[in-house]
Amino acid sequence: MEETLSALEPWMKGSEVLLFPGNYWGLELAGRLACRLNGSAQNAVKRLTAAEDHVCITKSVYGGHMEGTFRMKRAPYCMTADRGLEGDCVVSARVDAYHTCEIQAQSVVRIVGFEEEPPAAGLRNAERILAVGRAVKKPEEMEKVQQAADAIGAEVGCSRPVVMTALAPMDRLIGVSGAMTKPDLCIAAGVSGAPAFYAGVEKSKLLISVNQSPDAPIHKKSDYVILGDMREFVEEIRAYIDKTQRT
Numbered sequence: 001m002e003e004t005l006s007a008l009e010p011w012m013k014g015s016e017v018l019l020f021p022g023n024y025w026g027l028e029l030a031g032r033l034a035c036r037l038n039g040s041a042q043n044a045v046k047r048l049t050a051a052e053d054h055v056c057i058t059k060s061v062y063g064g065h066m067e068g069t070f071r072m073k074r075a076p077y078c079m080t081a082d083r084g085l086e087g088d089c090v091v092s093a094r095v096d097a098y099h100t101c102e103i104q105a106q107s108v109v110r111i112v113g114f115e116e117e118p119p120a121a122g123l124r125n126a127e128r129i130l131a132v133g134r135a136v137k138k139p140e141e142m143e144k145v146q147q148a149a150d151a152i153g154a155e156v157g158c159s160r161p162v163v164m165t166a167l168a169p170m171d172r173l174i175g176v177s178g179a180m181t182k183p184d185l186c187i188a189a190g191v192s193g194a195p196a197f198y199a200g201v202e203k204s205k206l207l208i209s210v211n212q213s214p215d216a217p218i219h220k221k222s223d224y225v226i227l228g229d230m231r232e233f234v235e236e237i238r239a240y241i242d243k244t245q246r247t
Contacts, residue, residue: 005032017048017055018078026080034078042072042079065166122171123179128154128186131174131201134161135190135211135230142167145189148234151241157181159197174200190230193218 018033020026027043034041046067047058055077061068123129130149136142142162149156157174158167174181175197182203189210191197198221201207209222210233219225226233 005029005036009033009036015076017050018076019045019048020078020080022080022082030078030080034076037076037078038074039076039078040072040074042070042077044082045079046082048077048079062166066163067170123155123157123174123181126155126157126181127184128152129157129174129181129183129201129204130154131157131159131186131188131191131197132162132230133159133188133191133197136162136167139167141231141234144231144234144238148237148241151238154185154187157186157200159191159194176200188218188222189233191218192216193221 018030020030022044030043031041033039042057042059044059045057046060049056053073055072055075056069057072057079058067058069059082060066130145130152132142132145136145136158146156156168156172157179158172160173160175160177162168163170163173163178170178173179175194176199177196178200180200180203182205183201184205185208186201186204186206187208187210188201191209191211192213193209193216198218202221206224207222208224208226209216209218210226210228210230211218212227212229214227
């Protein structure tokens with residue numbers, strides 16, 4: 001290992017990002033080079049983007065049930081790619097060189113420049129949102145929610161219980177610790193309406209709540225209220241769209 005590090009260290013100086021394979025050698029090289037070059041290290045990276053003074057990486061957390069985004073502040077940024085990926089690690093960067101170290105025959109990618117990536121529309125700029133809460137219990141129910149949202153041209157949003165049970169990724173979270181939205185239409189289905197969630201949808205031009213509990217706090221803050229089961233509501237949307245598309 002020391003022989004490999006000695007061979008790589010001079011070649012790596014001056015690089016911004018060093019991306020290694022996600023195997024034993026990659027883990028060792030990333031950590032040790034970060035220490036030697038006074039940089040920072042992260043493992044099992046799925047995506048990375050960069051700004052002028054830092055790099056942001058996304059990786060699986062909580063046993064693979066969620067994704068987390070971390071800000072790395074000290075260059076060079078040494079990291080390993082997620083071994084679970086079928087293809088290459090997704091980067092918004094220009095690859096300057098692809099190097100194979102002859103000593104251990106381990107591939108290393110050196111990245112020296114970044115190209116701007118168009119921002120994703122996502123929840124923050126969505127015109128329509130179908131937001132669901134703890135009433136969603138199974139992946140199959142989440143699939144039906146997605147189908148209903150697609151049918152009305154809406155983005156799917158979630159309250160914290162949904163993302164904490166790994167039924168949706170973290171970038172679908174609405175509220176204080178998620179996306180702060182201002183859609184033309186927001187349908188909050190099966191959402192109780194806790195303050196942290198409501199803060200993310202209070203700027204909606206039209207807010208419709210769907211909850212079978214008449215005491216759900218979200219009802220008091222909505223423009224229209226539907227007292228009913230969220231699952232039935234989602235099925236009704238899908239059935240109505242199917243019917244209109246056939247006629």
